[in-house]
Every structure is written in structure tokens, then in C-alpha cells.
Amino acid sequence: MSDDLPSINAPMPALTSTILHLFGITIPNNLPEPIQMKTPPIERIILIMLDNFGLFEIVVHKPEFVISQSKALILLETEQPLANEVLHQIFHGDLQNKDFNLMSYLNQNSKTTLMIGRQEDLITYAGTSKVIPTKMDTNTWVSASKYLNRFDFQWIHFLDFENLYQNPIYKRGPPENLIKRLIHRTDKWMLSMYKQAAPNSLIMIVGNHGRKEISMSYDPDSKMAQWRKASTPVAVLCLK
Numbered sequence: 001m002s003d004d005l006p007s008i009n010a011p012m013p014a015l016t017s018t019i020l021h022l023f024g025i026t027i028p029n030n031l032p033e034p035i036q037m038k039t040p041p042i043e044r045i046i047l048i049m050l051d052n053f054g055l056f057e058i059v060v061h062k063p064e065f066v067i068s069q070s071k072a073l074i075l076l077e078t079e080q081p082l083a084n085e086v087l088h089q090i091f092h093g094d095l096q097n098k099d100f101n102l103m104s105y106l107n108q109n110s111k112t113t114l115m116i117g118r119q120e121d122l123i124t125y126a127g128t129s130k131v132i133p134t135k136m137d138t139n140t141w142v143s144a145s146k147y148l149n150r151f152d153f154q155w156i157h158f159l160d161f162e163n164l165y166q167n168p169i170y171k172r173g174p175p176e177n178l179i180k181r182l183i184h185r186t187d188k189w190m191l192s193m194y195k196q197a198a199p200n201s202l203i204m205i206v207g208n209h210g211r212k213e214i215s216m217s218y219d220p221d222s223k224m225a226q227w228r229k230a231s232t233p234v235a236v237l238c239l240k
Contacts, residue, residue, distance in 0.1 A: 016090055030093065044154070046148065049156065054232055061183050087124075145196060
């Protein structure tokens, strides 16, 4: 990630407004202003949601694709950075509202949508969107690659960490080792999808703090522990 990479601070729900703005769709009055940035015309948006991924993980684990292809880094401001609350803020536009649904609104404005992720999230947030429920990230990646250029807006959610960390094999090691392994694995998958994506695609990689807080093995008084605690969710923008 270059030193001159544009860095933007924005409230989490501004991501919702920005998606609508990039598609040229009227933004409802109760949503915040979109993030102001210059992009070429965008025909499709591929939003990749990563659990347990933020500014700290980018700096420490240095995922190659994310760093090399990023055109902008958005630091997402929210008091509720865990996955469920982040999903609610993006799909509904804030933490309280449930009347607006991003996927249904895109459909109403003639945009085709697909949501790939765990069944419970699809039931809660997909609205009128087409859905593909998956239980493992490998299945998510295969399905995402299969349908990559067939929809105007595609939501892909990778969330293996907390499920895998319940496995005794991974419990023996520090949880941050598993996070690092999954970040680099998923980074390679995202590179593959980037190569496959049609021109005029925007890949938006959005991170959150996971379903629940999991204690890491860092010394609580260490700089690493302090940096991770202060880490914000992010959105990384990659243009094709």
C-alpha cells in the first residue's frame, strides 16, 4: 500500500450511500452523504466482506493483493464494529433503521444483486436479492467466481475464522496465527477474482471485527495489543 494512497474517514453507513451514488441511484433522505471520491464509470460492484479484518491486519499481515491493488482506503467510523452490527449498518443504513434494505432498493432501481454467505445472514439481510447460502469459505469462493460478472452488485462474505478456531487443531496455536493464514489465503482468492472481473468493476473489500471478541495472545500492555484494540474497520477500493 503506497504512502500516497488516499485515506478517507467516513461513518459506516456512508458506505451504503456511496454504493448507490456510484450506480447513479437516488440516495434516500435518511442516509448520510456519500463518500466523495473520483472514479471512472462503474458498471458493477463486488463487495467482499471479511470478518476479523481491519487496519491493524493490513499493516501487520500485509496481504499482497490488498496492498498492491488498492486505490483508496476508507477508515470506517463506528461504535459497533462487530460483524452483526456492521451488516445492519450497511444493509439498513444505520443501527436503528430497518425500513430500508440496500439489496431491495438496488433491485427496485433495476440493479441485479446476489448475496453469498451464511444462511442466517441471508435470511436477515438479503431482501429481494438472489442468494446462495454457504457454510465454508471454499464454497463461498467457488460460488463467487462462478457468478462474478453476472450481477450488478455482488456481496461475498468470508467468515471462516471463528468457526475454524473452535476446532481443537487450531485451538492449540495462537488465534492470530490462524487469522494471518486465512487473510493470506483469502488474499489469493481475491487476486483470482480480480483477474476474472470484467472491466469497469469496483472491488470493495470491507472488514469488521468478527462475530464476537476473541482474546489474542498479545501481552495486553504491548503496543501490538493497543494497536489492535484501536484498529478500525476498513473499506479498500480496487478498480478493474
